[in-house]
Amino acid sequence: MYLDEKPVLRVENLTMRYGRGCPHCMESLEKNRCKVCKTVWALNDISIELFPGEVLGIVGESGSGKSTLMKSLYFDIEPSSGGAYLRDYKDGGVNIWSASAAERRAIKNNMMGMVYQNPVLGLRMDFSSASNIAEKIIAAGGRNAGRMTERAAELLDAMEILPSRMSEAPKNFSGGMQQRVQLSKALANNPSLLLLDEVTTGLDLSVQAKVLDLIRKIRARYGVSILLVSHDLAVIRMLADRTIVMLDGKIIERGLTDQILEDPQHEYTQQLVHSLI
Amino acid sequence: MKMNKNYNYAFIDEGSKREIRRTILKAVAIPGYQVPFGSRELPIGRGWGTGGIQITLSLIGPEDVLKVIDQGSDESVNAVNIKKFVGLCTDVKTTVKTGEATIIQTRHRIPETPLRNDQILVLQVPIPEPLRIVEASEEKTKKMHAERDYAPMWLLLYESLIRYGKITIGTEYPLMVEDRYVMNPSPIPKFDNPKLKDSECLYLFGAGREKKIYAIPPHTFAESLAFDDVPFEKESFKGKRCRLCGSEDTYLDELFDSATGERMYQCSDTSYCMEVRGCI
Ligand SMILES: [Zn+2]
Numbered sequence: 349m350y351l352d353e354k355p356v357l358r359v360e361n362l363t364m365r366y367g368r369g370c371p372h373c374m375e376s377l378e379k380n381r382c383k384v385c386k387t388v389w390a391l392n393d394i395s396i397e398l399f400p401g402e403v404l405g406i407v408g409e410s411g412s413g414k415s416t417l418m419k420s421l422y423f424d425i426e427p428s429s430g431g432a433y434l435r436d437y438k439d440g441g442v443n444i445w446s447a448s449a450a451e452r453r454a455i456k457n458n459m460m461g462m463v464y465q466n467p468v469l470g471l472r473m474d475f476s477s478a479s480n481i482a483e484k485i486i487a488a489g490g491r492n493a494g495r496m497t498e499r500a501a502e503l504l505d506a507m508e509i510l511p512s513r514m515s516e517a518p519k520n521f522s523g524g525m526q527q528r529v530q531l532s533k534a535l536a537n538n539p540s541l542l543l544l545d546e547v548t549t550g551l552d553l554s555v556q557a558k559v560l561d562l563i564r565k566i567r568a569r570y571g572v573s574i575l576l577v578s579h580d581l582a583v584i585r586m587l588a589d590r591t592i593v594m595l596d597g598k599i600i601e602r603g604l605t606d607q608i609l610e611d612p613q614h615e616y617t618q619q620l621v622h623s624l625i
Numbered sequence: 626m627k628m629n630k631n632y633n634y635a636f637i638d639e640g641s642k643r644e645i646r647r648t649i650l651k652a653v654a655i656p657g658y659q660v661p662f663g664s665r666e667l668p669i670g671r672g673w674g675t676g677g678i679q680i681t682l683s684l685i686g687p688e689d690v691l692k693v694i695d696q697g698s699d700e701s702v703n704a705v706n707i708k709k710f711v712g713l714c715t716d717v718k719t720t721v722k723t724g725e726a727t728i729i730q731t732r733h734r735i736p737e738t739p740l741r742n743d744q745i746l747v748l749q750v751p752i753p754e755p756l757r758i759v760e761a762s763e764e765k766t767k768k769m770h771a772e773r774d775y776a777p778m779w780l781l782l783y784e785s786l787i788r789y790g791k792i793t794i795g796t797e798y799p800l801m802v803e804d805r806y807v808m809n810p811s812p813i814p815k816f817d818n819p820k821l822k823d824s825e826c827l828y829l830f831g832a833g834r835e836k837k838i839y840a841i842p843p844h845t846f847a848e849s850l851a852f853d854d855v856p857f858e859k860e861s862f863k864g865k866r867c868r869l870c871g872s873e874d875t876y877l878d879e880l881f882d883s884a885t886g887e888r889m890y891q892c893s894d895t896s897y898c899m900e901v902r903g904c905i
Contacts, residue, residue: 476787476788479780483780486779486780487776491779491853493783493786493855497787
């Protein structure tokens with residue numbers, strides 16, 4: 349369906365290691381750690397593609413490397429090696445990790461939106477919700493206050509938060525509302541790529557359902573491509589077209605979500621699927 | 626006042642003066658950029674304007690005429706003490722008339738009388754870093770200036786609009802200089818900010834404790850930060866006038882007579898007020 353289109357995001361051979369590595373690493377890994385030199389391979393040669401309008405699920409337990417992947421893409425951490433190419437950045441021809449500080453800011457603010465599991469990482473809890481959304485617009489060069497306020501109202505409304513509450517700070521909001529403010533902020537500049545890192549983890553089930561529903565609406569309404577990371581296969585099942593399974597910093601299985609759920613190949617995936625039923 | 630011959634002329638040794646003048650030249654060459662300098666010890670406590678005084682002392686010569694003001698007044702303790710000190714180590718004349726001065730050292734105000742191209746205004750600065758209110762770390766603010774990353778400052782202004790319907794910063798209102806550096810004009814009221822833009826005179830800013838000098842040379846584009854649709858506004862004294870000279874276009878101090886309960890206003894720039902009244 350998407351495969352003849354140019355991917356919105358292409359990650360090639362991404363590796364993140366903590367330690368110097370040694371010639372024996374790959375044969376001596378215990379989970380993601382080399383028994384010989386103690387180097388931790390948090391991400392081990394990861395390659396993925398995300399196509400326009402697609403939701404790509406990444407499932408794995410904590411320590412699988414899925415959050416490290418997200419943080420690398422959002423420039424929160426610097427990978428050891430590998431490349432990431434965005435369709436919107438130099439037509440996908442240049443690795444975003446070779447971009448200058450100013451270019452990185454532009455990429456982050458104009459082309460991507462990020463929602464963290466912990467809203468403290470994504471929001472200024474003491475600033476108004478409107479300012480939290482405006483922060484992205486300002487960072488992208490916006491200097492029209494009225495237009496920022498309009499955009500904040502529009503996005504909060506889309507996320508089912510009354511625009512009349514935009515002068516309130518997220519610290520006064522419930523966990524579910526904080527995630528919805530994060531989503532509004534992430535969408536402020538109409539990015540082509542949305543990074544969602546365990547966005548519903550820790551929320552009550554009914555609240556989770558509402559946030560997942562909104563993500564589905566976002567996809568339909570804004571046509572944004574989504575990289576969705578979760579330890580919860582139920583979340584992945586609800587949203588993802590294709591799914592990647594990660595374990596100990598490596599991709600162990602990938603395919604259409606339905607296919608993975610119906611006929612998991614890897615032993616670890618089988619366990620995951622069985623625990624879901 | 627009698628000059629004390631035991632002091633070096635203008636107190637600071639000539640080598641140090643030259644170094645400060647080199648710093649000033651660099652500051653003039655890069656308007657709005659905070660240039661570090663080796664702040665000297667003076668027989669005046671830091672925090673009492675030692676940054677401004679060092680600039681004044683490194684520039685001053687026998688031909689100069691000095692005016693010193695503090696919050697608009699030539700007679701305040703701080704202004705008088707600085708004049709005394711300069712009198713001990715130089716033979717320069719002092720004046721209260723803005724038009725007569727070649728160097729004006731000031732804190733908290735810029736005179737009402739428009740300054741000329743042959744005049745230098747030296748401002749005392751407690752906190753030179755305009756970004757300090759949004760970022761505590763010096764290392765990070767340096768990086769923000771280098772990368773021209775002023776988003777957090779703009780965000781603060783926007784937050785103020787959302788919360789209070791207007792920008793509530795009263796003094797130290799930041800300016801963008803030559804579309805490159807955001808700068809702190811020192812604790813002058815917003816009323817004085819427009820005087821910094823496209824001026825005739827040279828403005829020098831000295832922070833002794835923080836060891837920084839910066840400048841706005843004549844005819845520099847120094848614009849108070851404002852959103853496209855929310856213009857910068859200075860304090861308005863509409864409908865009010867100075868009780869002494871009747872001026873309606875000056876920065877007014879509010880006085881409160883507790884006996885009568887009456888509010889009165891008078892020029893904060895006392896020598897301007899006296900000149901209007903013909904007292905000096
Ligand atoms: Zn007056």
